[in-house]
Amino acid sequence: MLEKAKVSLFLAARSISRGNKGITIFTIFVLTLIFVQLILFSSILAGVTVKFNELMVDYQTGNLVIEPEDEKRYIENTAALQKKIESLPEVLGTSARLKASGSFRYKEKDAGGTIYGIDPNDETFVTGLEGAMMSGEFLSKPDRGEVILGREVSGGFGALMDSKSLGGVEIGDTVEVTIQGNTKEFRVKGIYSTLFFLADSGAYISRADMEEMLGVRDGDLAHEISIKTTADTDEFEFRIKLLSLGIKENIRTWQEFAGILRLIQDVLGIVRNIMSAIGLLIAFVIIFVVIYVNIVNKKRQIGVQKAIGIEQNVIIASFVLQAMLYAGCGVIFGYLLMRYGIIPYTVVHPIRAPLGDVSLGFDQLEAINRAVLLFLASVVASVIPAYKLANKDLLELIWEK
Amino acid sequence: MENHTRKEGGKEAEKLTKNDSFIIEGIDIVRTFKMGEVEVRALRGVPVKIRRGEFVAIMGPSGSGKTTLLNQLGLLDTPNSGKIIINGMDTSGMSEKEKGKFRLHNLGYVFQDYALLPELNAIENVYLSLMMQGKSKKEYESSASDILNAVGLGDRLYQLPSKMSGGQQQRVSVARALAHKPLILFADEPCANLDSAASKQVLDLFKKFNENDGQTIVMVTHEDWHLEYVDRVINLMDGMLVEKNDVK
Structure with a gap:
């Protein structure tokens, strides 16, 4: 052989x-x-x-997202919770957001999308939206009555679903935003494009405007807290660490949002x-x-x-x-x-x-x-x-x- | 050079009876070929007997069945009917695999156009069958080197066939055929592509191995001057023997 x-x-x-x-x-x-x-x-x-x-991760969820406990609509004592999380060395930033589905109207054209109420200063530590502005500027903390739109809402800038957008809104234009039946006019301050169609189908306004439209009087509530961690942090291990801090809210890693x-x-x-x-x-x-x-x-x-x-x-x-x-x-x-x-x-x-x-x-x-x-x-x-x-x-x- | 006495190899060979007077006995060998619709009867019941140590020539005009007979005797082909007994062993019942093994250990071949493997050098061409027999590197290299020296190519062991003349290639072919010390050497017009000087060298080698080592040789040829080297001639015509085998 x-x-x-x-x-x-x-x-x-x-x-x-x-x-x-x-x-x-x-x-x-x-x-x-x-x-x-x-x-x-x-x-x-x-x-x-x-x-x-x-x-x-960069434009929508961050690495982890904290959501309200089951059967609760909001996360309470948001500021304290943020402070607690930010004290951990793995954390680069947190952003507490209010969010709701809403509609936009501009010159007889309508579009729908998710609208976030944010603290612009916090948001810049979590997502790269500020750097994704195609036109105009990102929100700043004292802004009221101003909105930044994703390109799938505004139209133009190579939007994938241009026909379902507002058809080419420009900076300075006024759009009507309706959330839970409340309608308010907003001046378009900026238009962003992340090239990620889910993130680009949304819009951002200030927390104060969102609280007003949702009728929220307690300024310490949020629908979600997005957490940005350092590059070498394992999200699953960090989730366990957060749980060990006694956080009762639901903690989800970004992977759980990646179904599509x-x-x-x-x-x-x-x-x-x-x-x-x-x-x-x-x-x-x-x-x-x-x-x-x-x-x-x-x-x-x-x-x-x-x-x-x-x-x-x-x-x-x-x-x-x-x-x-x-x-x-x-x-x-x-x-x-x-x-x-x-x-x-x-x-x-x-x-x-x-x-x-x-x-x-x-x-x-x-x-x-x-x-x-x-x-x-x-x-x-x-x-x-x-x-x-x-x-x-x-x-x-x-x-x- | 070591003495080239005949030897057996493989299990089948152990059964061979060395003292049989005839090393090859062909009984009524019939071989027909189909060429389209036509059936060509190349051999029509040829009887052949060759003694151990004989140097026999097979002669005849083109198409007389010389090469066909050599192929039957050398187990390169299978007759349609008849028997071939080599060294006392009836080969007619052998499978192709058994025939291959028998050829490896007991038979040697020299083809008209040398048929060396072009990617192997002289010594590799010679020791390939020894390797296949399972000899050690030392054994097969030394045997191949000895036989190449014996055919006068000791200085060309590592030369590729493409760098050799026709005569040198045919001598390598002879060395390859004899390296494993076969019972019988079959040569099919070994000088057909050689000039007379090279042909003489090859035939001298055959004669030397035949006389010195008792090597049985069966050679197809059509050159009359080759007859001075052989002991006996088998003449064929239209697939039949034309005269009685004349043993010296």
Whole structure:
């Protein structure tokens, strides 16, 4: 058994080292590209997922959100709670928000969305809204009667659902805002775009205006407190830490708000699997053709090997080993190209996507999975032609043109 | 060079009876080929007997069945009917795998166009079958080196076939055929692609191994001047023997 493996390995090694270098390089090059193609979509998906998550955290939820206890409408003693949370070293900032669904009206056009009542000073420590202003300015604490609108509400600025917006509100325009039946006119102070459609479908007004519209007299109430933590903080562990402080309100990590993102990711995952299956099929056909051409060119050699007593299985194994080596090199070069070439390049030069600049992500497990599949495809694609030919009649192999 | 005496290899070979007077006995060998709708009878019941240590030539005009007969005797092909007994063993019941193993251990071949593996150098071409037999690296390298020295290529052990002349390639081919000390060496027009000087070198080698080591050789040829090297000629015409085998 061992001597047979040794002969197969010997024949494969000599065939590669002394055979046609052009064919070897071409085959490895093609397999490298196939492997890159197999993991590229996963990398794009990983990059998009990371971007989605960043947008969610940076422009909407922060890392964690505290919500009222069950069967309560508001969080009470908000200021004290904020102070308590902000005393923790992991916390960069907190923002207590009042929020409600509302509608906007501007020149006979209506739009709906979530409206937040915020303390602008606190909000800047939690979300990046201030930096997302496309036009005008962010709110400031003493502002009254002023609103900032997301681009999906205002329209323009590349809004995805422009027809459902107010159709191009500009800074200084007055819009009617209706919350729980109360209508008030607001001057548009700014328009923001985070490129995250959920965040861009909202609007922000000052806490004082929101309290007035909701009829809230206690200035220490909130619907949610958004918490921004340091980059290295694990949200799940931090949640446990908050609970240990005796906070009775519901504490949720941002992941719990990412249902729609997961749905999008799942759909993209299906597309990725289809692409991978097609990629593998292409890989299989290419390897099959390359090995087949290689074997057909060595038909007479196979005949001679059989004539001098080299076993058929040994001959087949020598071709399979060659294919495995080609696949192995393709996987290694493809991995190196992705890991140390394409992915770092997209970090420095991100791809401009509708949801912002996206860098490719690298999923190690996915790469291993694809490598194994490519390897198996190579084995099958080489066994079939090798077996077919080596099984032929000896004299036919030697003499048939 | 070590003495090239015949030897057996493999389990089947252990059953062989060395003292049989005939090392090859072909009984009424029939081989037909289908070429489209036409059936070509290449061998029409040929009887062959070859003694141990003989150097036999198979001769005849083109299409007489010389190579077909050699292929049957060398177990490279299977006759439609008839029997081939080699060293006392009836090979007609052997599977392809068993035949392969038998060839590996007991038979050697020299083809008209050398048939060396182009990606292996001279010594590798020679020791490939020894490797397959499971010999150690030391054993197969030393055996291959010895036999290449014996055919006068001791200085070209690591040369690729593409860098050698036709005569040198054929000598490597002879070395490959003899490296595992086969019972019988089969050569199919080994000089067809060689000039007369190179042909003479190859035939001299055959004669040397035949005379010194008692190597049984069966060679297909169509050159009359080769007859001075052989002990006996088997003449074929239209797939049949044309005269009685004339043993010296």
